[in-house]
Amino acid sequence: MTGRASARRVGLALAASVLTASVAAGHAVLQRAEPRVESTLKRAPDEVKLYFTERLEPAYSSVRVVNDRGVQVDRRDSHVDRSNPVLLRATLPPIPAGTYKVLWRVLSIDADVTEGGFIFRVE
Amino acid sequence: MRALLLAVLWVHLASSVLLTGAFFMLLLAGPPPAPAARRWDGAIVAWSRLLVLAALGSGIVWLMVRTAVFENRPHAAVEVRAIWHAVLDTWPGLVWLARHGLLFVLGVFLTIRADVAERRNWIAARGEALLLAALALALVSGSSHAAAISPGVVSAVAIDVTHLLGTGFWLGALIPLALLLHLASRDDGADSLPYAVRAVRRFSRAALITMLILVGSGVMNAIVQVETIAGLAGTTHGRLLLAKLAVLVPILVLAAVNRTYILPALPGSSDSVRSPVMARLTTFVGLEAGLALVLLALAAAMTLTTPARHGDPVWPLPFRFSLDALLNLSVTRWRALVGGQLALVGLAALIASQLVRRRRAPLLAGSLALMAIGGGVGLPPLVVDAYPTTYRRPLVTYDAGSIAAGMTTYQEHCAPCHGATGAGNATPSGPSVDLRGPPASRRLAGELFWLVTHGIPTRGMPEFGSRLGEMQRWNVINFIRALGAADSARGIGPQVEPDRAWLVAPDFAIAVGPLAPGALRDYRGQRMVLLVLYTLPGSRARLAKLARSYNVLSIIGVEVIAVPAQASRETINELGSSPPVLFPVVTDGNADIVATYRMFAPGPHAELLIDRQGYIRAIWREDMPQAGGVQSQVEKLNEEKSWPPFPDDHVH
């Protein structure tokens, strides 16, 4: 009896000293982007590609590119890539030199919305 | 909005967990033989109907709030079209639909008053309810953060489902158990006392197994989502986890006390005499159940916060423990060793005190004292200063643009005191630190950031937080890391050392004319890169040789990237067309790449061999490679059997 009781006690003590975590949060965070964050480019890019840390929900994930006056300059075709669920992309028409802001708002599969933005410059 | 979401999520999670636990407890206890037990059975079923309503109601409110968040406008919460879209066109919506469908079926099933006098019918009815409730609970992980991980979704979701079901079977069953014990310890429930005692014993056995499974799956979850001590102490998510642990400890203590002291003291199954022990058991189980509800609230809060692995930890203490401090003095090393040995002996004595029969108390006291002394002796040498930014991740990745910008900032602001090469100078307030080696190279990037931002007044270093922007300061830190790496890289020569990859190649953009630029990073895992920094006319003969052997190098897995010191519109034409140069030649951003890589290999012509994982393995500095020189090193790299992991994008 004492052996079993002490074994149980040790087991409980061990268990108490170990972590328990429940369903942990996972929000989609921007991992990397093309064009790179805060980069200066010689030629205007054809499209913006954003790679996130979690899989995205196409129905509510979008990105847009605005110029320094706040006017949207992309082709309004932002979509989650069919073959890569962490990639969000939109194409751009030829744009003049200047500073542009990329604004994104994504919903990841765990029903959490994250948003953010960064700038890039075209010389 | 967030508070509402948290409250609704807590109600929903608690209802689902309690539903699962209720029917698990009923089945564990078995078909009720006596009137009091039957009353308990009926009460649990009646409460379950209410729980289903609570779960459905909170689920609907959750959906409405979520729709408003998805669409980014509060009115969407009450628009049918928006909710329809959110439910049917998103994965979390479909999971919601499946779960609430199951809950609805469960509700209807419970409403039907069936004849459960026969044992078979009773088991079927309670078992079906358990199945529906457990399925609804398990499907929570279908739209959880485990489901958003890629790759490795299946195992992450499996661990999550195990954790959820464990919670349901253990924590969820506590309230029904408390109710049963309460009924059985009263005068009018004495006929069910043996039934209750048997149920408690069965639950105790099942709970141990379930709890071990819970803890195991929790550890695996934590390893994936929290990852580091810094994340645990420095992010909201991690601190919520610590709070959960803090609440778990009293639950486990209560459970342990129940198992070891109270349960053995219960009257046997054949006894029907009331006992005050029952009342105490009821109280303790009730306390456990209350704490469990608090735990569920913390769990719900955790699902709404960014996981620690994605966040930037803010270290809360003014110190931290670091094994690096041991490298300085042998005195501290001995102290740490002695302290460690004492603590280990104390731990062994602690374990021994659990296994012996006699003299347990003095052994226990002695072991605890030993461990305390060992900690007191061995831990202080490990203490180093820490700042809130110590574990922050740099804002910029380790790439040539950042390093070159950092170089400029450094030459202007830091070189006067620290020297142009980072080796340190004599300054009015004493000699400055050599930035290339320890202790500066052993400090974490976040520590350097704090020191640069706030300065070290006691040693005469000014603060730069007001003079340099945040990005500039991180650029300088990247440059300092590159300085240290270049200093250590003097040992890397034209010969590859097999299985020794440590020098990270800074990333850079590869822009060939107007074509869309790639990056060095794109070659990771695929091809090796021979980076050739050249100047004409000295490098012409070597470039011609490379052009001729390019196809062989390509076949054995090497891409050649040529970077001239100066680029112009004539760069590619200058190389001539016989033989034609067909490998990429960088025409934009040369200054940054050359400035960075000349730190590792000065001179007008240099070649660096970068392996498939992104490490620099061979450097040809003054002497250009002989015929076949590069190829033989590439073959050495091809023969390596195990590869190091990819380097991190940021410095540490």
Added chain:
Amino acid sequence: MPVWQVVMVLNLALAVGLGLGYAGWGRRADALGREFDVAQARVERLERERQACAAGVRAGEQQWEGRGLVRAVYPQLLVVTHEEIRGLLPARTTGFRAAATTLRDPIRVGDAIRFSLRGTGADDAALVAIGPW
């Protein structure tokens, strides 16, 4: 009906419903996705053939557009480092055959060009027009 029989029927109904749902819609959705990819590739190929036909070539030939940087110039061959040519080649360095008339204007190594290719596939695509990027 005894409760246990009700329970059996309920579980059976759930299982059958799930199975039918998957068989009826799940598999069809997968197959539709695959068909869509195939159809898209086919449409693009027909587009190219139609454009080529409008330019007056033989039936079955397609026309592609590309952009790149010239790396080597020979009388009947041009080596170009180009971006992805959709429907033909990924981004790489390729040598393209050129009709003698196409290379009338002097082209130098290092020029950025736009070009058109005509042919039935990667094996026999030949340059037909070159212009500045």
